[in-house]
Amino acid sequence: MKDSLRRTLWISRVTFLEAVRQRFFAFLLVLSAAMVLSSVSLRVFDFGHGELKFIADFGFGGMFFFGSVLAVVMTAQLFFSEIDNKTALTLLAKPLSRPEFLLGKFFGAWAVLGVFVLVLAGLQGVVLWAREQELVAAAEQAGRIPTTFSIVGLCQLVLLQWLRLGVVIAIVLAISSLARTFLFTVVVGSLAVVAGQLQWIAQDAFLRPTDSPVYTAFLWVSTRLIPNLQQFNLADALVLGSAVVEEGALISVGFSGLAYLVAYLTLGSLIFRRREI
Amino acid sequence: MNYAISVRHLTKDFRIGIRGLKLRAVDDLSLEIPRGQVYGLLGPNGCGKSTTLKVVLGLVSATAGEISILGEPSATSAARRRTGFLPEAPYFHKFLTGRELVRYCAQLSGVAASELDAAVEDALGLAAMNEAAGRPIGTYSKGMLQRIGFAQAVVHDPELIILDEPTAGVDPVGSASIGRMIHAMRDKGKTVVLCSHLLGQVEQVCDRVAIMDRGKLVLEGAVEDVLSRRDRHVMTIEAMTPTARAAAEAALEAHGAKITSVTHPRRSLEDLFRELVTGSRDA
Ligand SMILES: Nc1ncnc2c1ncn2[C@@H]1O[C@H](COP(=O)(O)OP(=O)(O)OP(=O)(O)O)[C@@H](O)[C@H]1O
Numbered sequence A: 001m002k003d004s005l006r007r008t009l010w011i012s013r014v015t016f017l018e019a020v021r022q023r024f025f026a027f028l029l030v031l032s033a034a035m036v037l038s039s040v041s042l043r044v045f046d047f048g049h050g051e052l053k054f055i056a057d058f059g060f061g062g063m064f065f066f067g068s069v070l071a072v073v074m075t076a077q078l079f080f081s082e083i084d085n086k087t088a089l090t091l092l093a094k095p096l097s098r099p100e101f102l103l104g105k106f107f108g109a110w111a112v113l114g115v116f117v118l119v120l121a122g123l124q125g126v127v128l129w130a131r132e133q134e135l136v137a138a139a140e141q142a143g144r145i146p147t148t149f150s151i152v153g154l155c156q157l158v159l160l161q162w163l164r165l166g167v168v169i170a171i172v173l174a175i176s177s178l179a180r181t182f183l184f185t186v187v188v189g190s191l192a193v194v195a196g197q198l199q200w201i202a203q204d205a206f207l208r209p210t211d212s213p214v215y216t217a218f219l220w221v222s223t224r225l226i227p228n229l230q231q232f233n234l235a236d237a238l239v240l241g242s243a244v245v246e247e248g249a250l251i252s253v254g255f256s257g258l259a260y261l262v263a264y265l266t267l268g269s270l271i272f273r274r275r276e277i
Numbered sequence B: 001m002n003y004a005i006s007v008r009h010l011t012k013d014f015r016i017g018i019r020g021l022k023l024r025a026v027d028d029l030s031l032e033i034p035r036g037q038v039y040g041l042l043g044p045n046g047c048g049k050s051t052t053l054k055v056v057l058g059l060v061s062a063t064a065g066e067i068s069i070l071g072e073p074s075a076t077s078a079a080r081r082r083t084g085f086l087p088e089a090p091y092f093h094k095f096l097t098g099r100e101l102v103r104y105c106a107q108l109s110g111v112a113a114s115e116l117d118a119a120v121e122d123a124l125g126l127a128a129m130n131e132a133a134g135r136p137i138g139t140y141s142k143g144m145l146q147r148i149g150f151a152q153a154v155v156h157d158p159e160l161i162i163l164d165e166p167t168a169g170v171d172p173v174g175s176a177s178i179g180r181m182i183h184a185m186r187d188k189g190k191t192v193v194l195c196s197h198l199l200g201q202v203e204q205v206c207d208r209v210a211i212m213d214r215g216k217l218v219l220e221g222a223v224e225d226v227l228s229r230r231d232r233h234v235m236t237i238e239a240m241t242p243t244a245r246a247a248a249e250a251a252l253e254a255h256g257a258k259i260t261s262v263t264h265p266r267r268s269l270e271d272l273f274r275e276l277v278t279g280s281r282d283a
């Protein structure tokens, strides 16, 4: 067990190194950071709640979008670079089990996205804080109630986004373990993310009380196969306090994310076990 | 006898395309590879050598047949701990340095942390890669890639070393040094299995050979037995004159023997090359 953990750790360490030494990661990180920072110049000047929301929407939108791109493309790339370059042959001929290899890939990629989310959220926090100081001063002069943002909420959001990206990585790895090519994995992985994002709409739109139980069951199963990724997007509520988020709701979102993550990793490991390298 | 590798009635079909067309890569192959010897697996391109090795290592599943490796019924992690493998046309993470790669492979192969540094340096030394070990693998030449591949295959002191075309793309001096590494392994009591198209080298390095064609075994045996023609003899004669030759022929004929050919011995291009060239700059 201890050896197994160690081997997983070594794989993830090299995976992490490989990912951060690639230009793709640096490029997306810089692009997203530029997006966060540029939101400062796009001021709305209504000195109200709207402006902080605008900055937050813009920055978190970038984190969300580029994070998803990174999670899909980079994970598929990290997996297929090992298969296509045949380094997987060398590694899997060693006393290393297939699940250990896949988990190593997972934790390596997840760590990279952890860095990504942390850096961006840090920048976002600084930008929001700086603007908040100005807004508070202006509001006091005008005798209005200032709007603020929540640091604790920001931290909770970072964790939720990281978890969401972890679920995406696990889905992409499950697809990779079945797929033959990088391109197929990226296309199907992206579709899965979009489906996950829109899943809650489908759930509402297709379910009517008059439907037959078979149809309801089918819909229930198919919507459960793909996680509802929208439930992690609580940026407004958590950071700007636009709505109250109960602790229980937060925890249940966390658990559902973890459950999907584990389920997809297990599925991926089972498929990868039978794959011919 | 307990063999290093034994393969019984191995068949491997690959499915090709969506229609599931079958391609038989290995066809009812049976082999027994004794311990402590250098064993050569020969055959034309696509005859199933690499596939056989991959099945033995558990990287590809067999369609039918049984294998055993180091006394284990399949490539269990215990068996793989005692096995080293160099795949054909090896390619490693190019952003790691040679030393980092060998270290990484040693860790994955279960080398204890206390022995790690010594094992890594030993393996690099054996493959004559100490000097270049600090450079990223992306900058290596083909010969260096093969040698760093050799180092990662032997770093955990395995009993069985499987090398798929260890000398492909390596110059004759380099491949002679790989030949020496293989002999050094055999002298330590290891079993070495290798595939190669360089028959001259196989002849020098291997104790036993098997020749495959279209997935089937066509010949197997000790190199000595397979190659020597015990009913023919070769003499090398110096300062021969026509009269001496006539006398020798007459003398042989008197005993019922017959000279069927007289030629000049040739040295091989490889020997000539090695005489003239000292070594590549990588070596
Ligand atoms: N993953 C695969 N999918 C489909 N066919 C394969 C696969 N791997 C190998 N083959 C086929 O199996 C046959 C044997 O291939 P293999 O690589 O074992 O040959 P080889 O003897 O190692 O040849 P070479 O000397 O060129 O290395 C070939 O016809 C090859 O096309």
Ligand SMILES: [Mg+2]
Residues within 6 Å of the ligand: B049, B050, B051, B088, B164, B195
């Ligand atoms: Mg081959």
